[in-house]
Amino acid sequence: MTSPQPSPREEHPENPFLRPSQDGRSMRSLTADSKNSSRSMLPLLYTQGLLEPRRNGYSISLLMTSLYSTLCSALFFIVALVQPKYGHVVSARGRFSPSSAALLTAFIAKTVELSFVMVFLAFLGQVLSRRAIQQKGLNLASVEMRSWILQPGRLFSQWHSVRVAGFSFLGVLSLVTAVLSLLYTTAAGALVQPQLRLPPWEKQMMAGQVDGDFSSTLKADKTCLTAWPDVGDDQWGGSTCLAMKWSSLCGRNFVKYMSAWDDAAADSSPPWMSEDLLERKRISASLDNNVTVTTAWLDHHDVAAESEKAGRIINNITIAVPHRGIPAAARNTKNDLLQPEDLHDGGSYSIHASVASFAINALCVNAKEEELAPIIYKNWPNAIPMEEGSKSVNWWPILGFPEGTNTNNKTVLDDIFGWKDETEDHSRARPIFLKYPKAGNTIANHTQVPYETGDRPEVYLLGKAPDNTTSDYFLCSMKAGITTSCTTRYNASSGGQDLEAVCDDENGKHTEDAAIQPLRSDGDRAALVGWRELGFNLLNSLSLNNGVFDGDASTARIFTQLQLTEPKLNKTLPSPAEALLSMTTCTVLDLTQNFPFQPFWDTTAGEFDQPQMQYFNASVRVAQYMSGGEKDYQKALLVVLALTLLINIFILIYFAVLLRIRLVTDLCEPLVLFILGYHSPPSEGFFRSATHLNILEVN
Template sequence: MAVEQDENPFLRPSQDGRSASILGGSTNSSSSMLPLVYTQGLLKPQRNAYSISLLVTSLYSTLCSALFFVVALLQPKYGHVISSRGRFSPSSAALLTAFIAKTIELSFVMVFLAFIGQVLSRRAIQQKGISLASVAMRSWILQPGTLFSQWYSVRFAGLSVLGVLSLVTAILSLLYTTAAGALVQPQLRLPPWEQQKLAGEVQSDFSNALKANQTCLTEWPDVGDTQWGGSTCLAVKWSSLCGRNFVGYMSKWDDGAARTNPNPSWMSDRLEDRLPIFAALNDNITVTTSWLGQYDVKSESEKAGRIINNVTIAVPHRGVPAAARNTQNNLLQPEDLHDSGSYTIQASVASFALNVLCVNAKKEELAPIVYETWPNAVVMKNTSMAVNFWPIQAFTDGTNANNQTELDGVFGWKNETEDHSRARPVFLKFPKAGNTLANHTSIFDDRAEAYLLGKAPDDTTQDYFLCSMKAGITTSCTTRYNASSGGQSLEAICDQQDDHKHDDDHEDNQSTAPSPSSTDAPAVSGWRAMAFDLLNSMSLNNGVFDGDASTARILTQLQLTEPALNKTLPSPAEALLSIMTCTVLDLTQDFPFQVSGNESGNETDVGLERNQLQHFDASIRVAQYMSGGEKQYQKAFLVVLALTLLINLFILGYLAIVLRVRLITDLCEPLVLFILGYHSFPGKGLFEGLPQEGPQKSDLKEQWIVKRVGGQLVVVGRGEADEGLGMEGGGRERFGMGMRRKRGVMGEERE
């Protein structure tokens, strides 16, 4: 049987037929023996489909990594883009970000491996020499665990420029997806405060009694009562709304809370530390007022020579919640983010200021303004007379309210001839203990105050207390509105409050609040008529016929007997304010945001026939999906994104400018390197370790190169001479015999 001639697999004819085996081709050769590298000379750089696709991949990785870096740096807000009504849902946005980040990571690794292969291959064929440790840099990137399992390779190659670059790339490939998730992937966050002009609908200046009646009747069934239907509607409505606010406020002063917490912060004689007045708007918005002005009861009482209880609050503008949902403002609502959203608006708008001034006075000091003490006073013989003929009889021809009192300086009263807007009130009689009665005797439309006279029950004190109530407008406070799926709140923010309570407020929202008696917050005379209806609906005027109303009894029990606020009970002024708050909340739905004029410069102190838009300045924070790390430590991932971009730019420049998209075969590819080593001559002393033992530490630093021997690329030591490799024909024969001898030795050792 004929002996089959051995074939040198590296010299198999190429596809173009440009080479032939020196030893003759075998018809039985396997396709696995096809040479991976054909060299008629050394490797020739070529521009082909692979090199172009690699350039496109590098360009993609560079552009996308640049996009991710810019997004992480700018932290854009996506607003309606990522919402239930937007182009992307939150889950879709997260999936898209993760997908792009993964493609950047894969393409980044791909082009860097190609970069390493080109650099090392060119060093090898240019006789500059490379080592096994340099080839191992591919494993650092593909299998980062080898940095620890084969740490000795890092020792020999890690300090070179290419080694450092490979180490950095290995770390970047591990962290890039994490960095993109922390800094690029949209997350639901509250951005910093930003200034924005908002718009809301306005119509009238202040809802007077007539408009209030009409408004109430629109929500009331038509019973045919054209004369008293409106006032009856208001009485029922306010007795419910205002009474509920009063009950809720009183219930907060629970002694049980004091027993649970022996020293609660709100149990204080300092007004600014006490429980704020609160209410409810539309049954779903919690309204919190703010103290406006700081009055010390003790010092004020010492100045006046009597107990003074003066309290002013700022009520937030109720039109802000409606403006927040105005489609023109285009704010992202909580339901747009599947009930996960929230926003805060701090609006620079006018606020209502409610003031109650209560003083303790003796009976003889009040006599000049009590009708039953006047000469020729008509005695009310029965209840019907008190109800039907009072207060008409107080102002018969020839009578006036010019009786001077010791309280003129406290309340600022004057004779009618001097200033009828400061005319003194007149009461029917002295209320009996535990009762209150109101002053319904004003014949001047420009007087702003309503008055209430009462006396504590059970002979607690012999003094009466007289309270004036008025409403004004102030620009010293801002209105803050918070909305989320958990609830809504509306509060007034004034400059007297401690800064630490609102650390996230914008500095432009701070203002200086005037004294409640300052002309900067003028009283609104139109409120007085509604105050009369309010007092009637709350039964606070039942004292005219000794009605012993429950609300009046509770109120009179709060009368101060010492020149200091009671730490466990609200004062009469605070209690009255909790009742009064509902009037401005219920009736100011379309009140202008600016008291001086609208954006066109037209005055807004007159009613409008139809709703118009008015703009106002506001600071807003709208929770929305945005990029950028939420925590400060996440900013460190910017280094990962930045280095990835820089390396991508460097490799793109290397491929496009230095190599001009002309690549050589990557000799460091495992398959190419295996075939190259398989056909190489066994050098003397190049690698000391046996194949089954793997490379030794000394082998990692040995420099080797690629040379052409007889038209074939082989791996040789850098110091080996060309003549030692053999020449055409015989050299290749010795080369093949050497390879067979080496394999024979290895086989014997295994046996």
């Protein structure tokens, strides 16, 4: 009697994935039937393929996709972290226009997002499929993790699956991936896509063209003639050109400055209407009709203290004029700065240059008639009468100073102006005026013409207030020098340009927002003798010397009305020194070009046949397209890029190293999952106890 044979279920546990179909036929018979009958509607499932990892075209393409997603996400993360500046690369004339750069970034970000989701779904399917084969079952809540990524809304509508599988390692990873897939394009747009921004200050060595030293460039008559038609006047053409330009440019600056002190401004009591010079309105001008120039107060001389010390009203003011060569240097191709037009008029830049600047000083002193007598020519016993207007204009002071005549008459103003006898110091000789100007007129000092080496650098102007305002006269000196205690700041954008001098404050410290320090060279404010000729022509062109023939010039009348009658600055009107400085600013702006950036240039020649390049230190901020969040809160999206990169690296290692690109059939694919369910008995596998248990919790 033979013993009963053990059933197959008792010998070996049955694998549900190798179980025959529900009608009792094996897969082999099903396959045969399907081959022999076209009417068979039963699905074919080759279960042997489920258990055999294969390397094929799909697995290799999946690895390439994972590699692409990893490399691109790494690139985006590095770009967002480094925040590179693209300069000319992303500009109107660059390799990419701003719109093209934005399109390229968005395209790459979208492909990274799609490839990231694709490789993660493949990773999830491989992990779950291999686990299902090993454990002879599959948790449907784990299968639901695919839909979290494909349909993130199911996280809220099917929250039961999150409660069941969301706390496992794969569940947490799937939840994170779902969030990353939603935010990746947004993060890339905020942190990677090039955006027009203004980066921090950067030090840069800049270059600009120079024609000669400061002395040679002060020969403005030659500069003026370069933009003047040739009328054949070789002798007086240059001075005539200067007179025409000065009467318009310098006079315009004076009118503009006076207009700022109108009654409407006085009624509103602005803070710059003050007795403190540092709070008063700074003197401005215009360069080339399109650059607003703002000077800086270089010294702070208290009028009350100085007047009390001297026993008379002292009005002493010095300003620093920014270097006019900085705008030209900014557009020099050697410096390679992005211009506003390169960014479709949306760009801008700022330059803070450590260069020398012109300093102009105006010193005005009130004096009585008898105190001025030693320097009034008509009071001299041997004075030559010059009653005719032509003589007083054309022949003074040549006729008044025959050979052997000197200006050694001592005055009470010697210490204030630093005057000395000619035999002691020719450059400090006293000025001589033809006569006392009548009220509302001014007379300039034109002695020591022509100029020689060692001559004084100042020009002088003597005036008296109109309408018997005061019995005192006032005498002003003007001179120009070079200062190294200031820097020049230049801002340019499509909205306009401004050039500004930035100097030390009253405590000797540079302003807090300064990006670069001044030169601090020795010999600061060395006076320029050559500037005196410019001052001479300036006073003539503005009719400030018409007092020699009682010309009653309008400019002189307005100017003399500003004479101080009290030892303090007038809150509602500029002082005479401020007014003179507003007129003389143009002498070192519009009529001098290509002068050096350094105060002492090591060169043996003052002038050159061709302009030469000179270098100077500067700090620059150039608006350009760059990556990185503009706001601090945008930096939080860096976590999205970082996590995406880490997950991509993890999946790439999993595919390439652990699986060696050998993949099994993904059981989580809807079609495969349907076939498995179709071939599972109702009492076993996927649908066991489905009538009284949550299907998500059943194996």
